[in-house]
Amino acid sequence: MSEFSYLCTARGIPYKYKTVIQVVSEMATSFPNKEILIYRSIDGVRETLTCHQLQTQATKLAGYLxxxxxxxxxxxxxxxxxxxxxxxxxxxxxxxxxxxxxxxxxxxxxxxxxxxxxxxxxxxxxxxxxxxxxxxxxxxxxxxxxxxxxxxxxxxxxxxxxxxxxxxxxxxxxxxxxxxxxxxxxxYPEDEIVLFTTSGSTGKPKMIPKTHFHATNNNMISSGKTYNDRPFAWAGGSSIVTVYQGEPRVFCDSAIASEGRNTLKIWEVIKEEQCTSAILSPYFLSDLADNEENYIDPFMLDVLNTGGQPVENFHTKVVGKFTKTLRVAYSSTEVFCISMLPIYTTAGKIEVGDVGKPIPGMEVKIIDGDGNILRKNENGELCIRSMCGFEKYYKNTSLTEEVILPGKWFRSGDIAHINERSHIILKGRIKDCISRGTRKIIPSSIEQIILRKNGIRNVIVVGVPDKRLYEEICVCYVTDPGLEISPTDVKQFCLGEFVGHDAIDGLGEMPKYFVRFHSLPMLSNGKINKQQVRIDAIQQLELVD
CATH class of the missing domain: 3.40.50.980 (Rossmann fold)
Known part of the structure; x- marks a missing residue:
């Protein structure tokens, strides 16, 4: 075994050289009456599309375009x-x-x-x-x-x-x-079909192109009827991952799960549809675990997939109660699925940050600041490479060159090491990012908008701890001298600027907390001490870090 921080898992199946449209056509021909999409509301509404209906209606709209x-x-x-x-x-x-x-x-x-x-x-x-x-x-x-x-x-x-x-x-x-x-x-399989958008470190959007080849050879596919209410516009919720591969997908409105009030009603939908698998956020697993003592139904999923935010021991309590097995994945918009932990068949202990081994067809390595590969257990930047991996940012050559190393390695921006069991252990992000639910939020994009409010002199947005969503958004602000702008005033301003409940995930970028500072703590170099701002905000809000 190599002493260097490098891992590779061989792919066991050949790549498909097909377009999404070829796959959909084959699906509609072989299984025309198969329900491929099932929308459910928690009050009983059920709307569906068969494979034939999806292909026929899409063809009609394509002709119109x-x-x-x-x-x-x-x-x-x-x-x-x-x-x-x-x-x-x-x-x-x-x-x-x-x-x-x-x-x-x-x-x-x-x-x-x-x-x-x-x-x-x-x-x-x-x-x-x-x-x-x-x-x-x-x-x-x-x-x-x-x-x-x-x-x-x-x-x-x-x-x-x-x-x-x-x-x-x-x-x-x-x-x-x-x-x-x-x-x-x-x-052709190499033709681009979609541009996924994700927040950039400056608050400006990054766009990541994916091709037919990426879609038809994606390792994120769940077999069988799958419940997944993640937004279709996100990589983890994209239709190209399941629907266009012939796997039925059941979904409710994304906002219902993020609210946390109707957990068992969503679970009832999953049961009624007889789903065999589900892709659920860790905060939903927390909601399920909170209800485990009152849940006595024998129905269980074959596999429950989760990821997108840190997974802890508490989340594994769903095993044996709501699902036969639990699978924890590590993914990104740029690369899709990167690694997985071994499947849990009982509630167990998870090392914080452990995201397992690379999935088939994926290589990873850990490098230092000079680009040199590190040894096991040494922290550095995680780099990723695969046939279906990241190729470029659309219309952003400079950023593409920044994240692509010789040999087509993608720099993830995550700090990690590889332990003695050849597992990837994530330690954090190189750049600041708030992780609310499974949405990654760049603070500067919120700060720039709040600074438009008259009387706001300075604003720092930080992530503060939240038991369910992992982090919540907290606005820390300073007003111009002599002005009285209350946290309620800033909240009302934000309600007019940010989409919250009506966002595609039911959360959006609407902040939850607002804390007024008379002045912001500074570092010796004259910059704002963001870490101290976060500590002070947590203390004022009486939260537990």
């Missing part, structure tokens, strides 16, 4: 909460040869969506106004930016809305008579 002038390689923005219509729209964009750009609303003025769409030079928008038109105000603001600054060929709303009658909507498009036959483009 091509008639509107969308060409192979064009970018189309897709925004909205999880829905059957969302998946139809995503597949249609891919069928048309275009590239899906995920643009979730986080700010109420829609500038975040416009910024991503303008960088990507989107030629079309497919947007969900929401079940109760909750996104209409943001869409109208976005529309103003588009009219003034962008040339958009297609604008389609995924549901009907009385406020947006000047544009086509998906139900209408699906009932249109075919005008003329359209020629669909030839697609």
């Amino acid at each position: 091509i008639r509107k002038g969308i060409k192979k390689g064009d970018k189309i923005a897709l925004s909205g909460p999880n829905s059957l219509e969302w998946v139809i729209a995503e597949l249609a964009i891919i069928m048309a040869g275009a590239i899906v750009v995920h643009v979730p609303f986080s700010n109420t003025d829609a500038r975040d969506v416009y910024e991503i769409a303008s960088i990507a030079e989107c030629k079309g928008f497919l947007i969900d106004p929401g079940k109760q038109d909750e996104y209409v105000d943001m869409i109208l603001k976005l529309q103003t930016y588009l009219v003034e600054n962008m040339n958009v060929s297609a604008l389609v709303f995924l549901r009907k809305s009385g406020h947006l009658t000047s544009y086509d909507d998906l139900p209408e498009v699906l009932h249109l008579e075919e005008e003329t036959e359209v020629s669909f483009p030839t697609l």
Whole structure:
């Protein structure tokens, strides 16, 4: 065994050289009546799509987009909460040869969506106004930016809305008579199909392209009927991971799980659908564990998958009660699934930060600040390499060059070491990042918006401990001299700027805590002591770190 911090797990199955569209076509031909998508509400609503319906409706919308002038390689923005219509729209964009750009609303003025769409030079928008038109105000603001600054060929709303009658909507498009036959483009496995967005260290979005090849050879696939309510726009919730591979997916609204009030109602949905597996956040596992004494039903999942935030011993209490086995994974938007712990068949002890060994087809190594590989048990930066790994950041050559090392190794930004059992042990992030639930939040993106409020002289956003979500967002601010701006005032300002409950994950970037400082602690070099700010905030809020 090598003394160096290097691990590799061989891939046991050959790579598929196919497009997503080929796989979907095979799926629809072999299993036309199979329910591939099942939406459930906790009050009993059940809506489904079969393989045939998904392919047919996506093909219809794809033809519409091509008639509107969308060409192979064009970018189309897709925004909205999880829905059957969302998946139809995503597949249609891919069928048309275009590239899906995920643009979730986080700010109420829609500038975040416009910024991503303008960088990507989107030629079309497919947007969900929401079940109760909750996104209409943001869409109208976005529309103003588009009219003034962008040339958009297609604008389609995924549901009907009385406020947006000047544009086509998906139900209408699906009932249109075919005008003329359209020629669909030839697609290849190396063609890009999606741009995932994730926060950058400066608060500016990073966009990560993925291809047909990445999608059809993804190791994140769960077999059997799977419950997963993670946002479709996130890598961990993406349809290309399950649905387009022929695996049925059950989902509720993402906000329901993040609220934490209807845990057993969601579990009842999982039971009624007879799911064999589920992808659930660690905070949901905590909610389940809190209910274990009152749960006496014999139903259990075959496997429960989790990750996205630190997993602790408490989370394993679900084994033997709610699931036969527990699988803990470590993933990122750039690389998708990286490693897994051995499957837990009983409640057990987890070393903090232990994320197991690389999945098949994945290599990892630990390097020092000069790029040299370290020995076992030495902390350094975790680097990753695979055939389906990270290739580039869209339109960001300098950042791509910063994170790609010779040999196509991707620098993860995570500090880690490899222990004597050849497990990866994560120790933290090189750059500041708040981990609320499974959403990673860059403090500067929130700070920049709060500084727009008149009278705010300085603001530091920190993560403070939260038993359920791991961290919560805390705004620490200083006002201009003589001004009285209360924490309630700042909260009200933020409610007008950030999407919270209506965000695709039900959390968004809306802060929870607001603490006023008369002055912020400083370091000897003149910079703000963010660590001391966090300590002081925790003390004022009377939280336990």
